[in-house]
Amino acid sequence: MLTKAPKGTKDILPSQIYKWDYVEKVFREICRKYGFQEIRTPVFEHTELFARGVGDSTDIVEKQMYTFDYAGRSLTLRPEGTASVVRAFVENKLYAGGQPSKYFYEIPCFRYEKPQSGRLREFHQFGIESFGSPDMLADAEVIALGADFLAALGVRQAELHINSIGCPDCRPAYRELLTDFLRPKYDELCDTCRSRFHKNPMRILDCKSPICQEAVKGAPVMLDHICGPCSGAFEALKGHLDAFGVAYHVDTGIVRGLDYYTKTAFEFVSGNIGAQGTVCGGGRYDGLIGELGGPPTPGVGFGLGIERLLLVMDAEGFDIPAPAGADAFIAYMGDDCKAAGIALSKRLRSAGLHVEMDVHGRNIKGQLKQADRAGARYAIIIGEDELGQNRASLKNMASGEQRLVDIGDLESCIQAGAADAT
């Protein structure tokens, strides 16, 4: 137990972290270009926020939340990002600053699920939220940002699927139609879906059980039953996506796993990483901000799973540049040389170089081995005699070439790669 991380969690080790740094840098840069600003919210919130915000009848709230009591309050580790951002928006009266308000975040999320490839209990999301605009251009902008981001990371084979899941005006009538269709099949449904039948029958369309998938074949689809305004909005969305040059497939099967969505629902799906192929999912949630106590404000956003993103990038062969090794490794012989090495390391680091030095008291052979392990471009060897002349040996680790250099010149030699030239 002591040396095993909890099931469904993963360490991100130093050997992998550069990939995370890389995608994070690209994400931040794209968000900057689209005018989204970073927001950071707490890892846990009052449980009611998710019960209300994500929806009581969703799998997330019914079965997957990490909830604990503290001092008489029920708290929950966030299973997704939107509800928290809405809470912060309302609590800090950010709506007073004029609309749209556009936010991005990178967060760990927690869901008690069956761990498998691309499905963890602690996972990470990039997310964006655009609050304030009822216009489908806001949806298209959110989707275009997602498409740009994936393209920048070499993901060519994630298809964009879009759908409209209607609004409170047209969904009730559709819900009737769907329940009428499913009623004769009620006994065939899985336990979860029998309860969904009463609470939220649209979720049955999304059930992964083969029996339920069979039962919903031929069911009426929301897209055929949306009202005039929803239908106009969907046409507008497609037009805006065309204008952005973003390709899409209309997929009537998309029903998002969270209750708050209205009109636009979309997913970027990759066929390259097995069953958990949805890299990014999002949509419009016009009722949510009002529902959570804010002034009625429309919103649209997405959540993008970082672990899945890295799997897709790997599957598509995108080579994230690995970080360079140390610029120099300082090896020394004896105490005087050690003090000179420390002073030198300080000087080279303040010049911006990545410098490492032995902190074990190893002999010179051991230190040079360490220089190799650090991937150092140069080893600087400080010996008594050379130090007497204020010089040190500069060894090019790739070629093995070595020469004496004035200590004062080391910085410029390393920066210019001068040892290579002589």
Ligand code: ATP
């Ligand atoms: P799925 O269909 O895979 O269950 P979801 O609809 O529950 O996903 P969202 O709540 O929309 O997912 O979250 C957005 C994104 O976060 C997903 O598209 C996926 O990339 C990622 N994600 C969701 N759940 C997990 C998980 N348990 N482990 C890893 N990534 C996840």
Ligand code: MG
């Ligand atoms: Mg899920």
